[in-house]
Amino acid sequence: MANKRDLKKDINYVLGDIIEAVYLWELENPEKDNKSGEAIIDEAITSFDGFMARANERKLENANKHFKTLREDLEAKANDLVKKVNSL
Structure with missing residues (x-):
């Protein structure tokens, strides 16, 4: 299992890259409505x-299972x- 710090970095990078996209x-399509893009960012x-x-939870019964589920949920999201x- 990778450590918690790497998981937090992954969360930051993945979602940050999506926001950047x-x-x-929006910069490439200034004539289009930005409301759908703002909704994705939100x-x-x-x-x-x-x-x-979820990554900062302290009291876990099964940490490996918790973080594996968290990574799977991150990938799905x-x-x-x-x-x-x-689709924009």
Whole structure:
């Protein structure tokens, strides 16, 4: 199992890259409505907060299972957000 610090970095990088992709799309398409892009950014920030709270949990019965589930949830959420960015 990778350590908690690496997991937090992964959360930050993955969701940060998605937000950056939305900002790039907005710069490349100034004539289009940005509300859908802002919604994706808001969802990414909310997800970030939730994932970080889960990563910082202290009292865990099975830490390996908890962090494995957290990584799987991060991957699923990232894939969902990337699909939304691609549909812009």
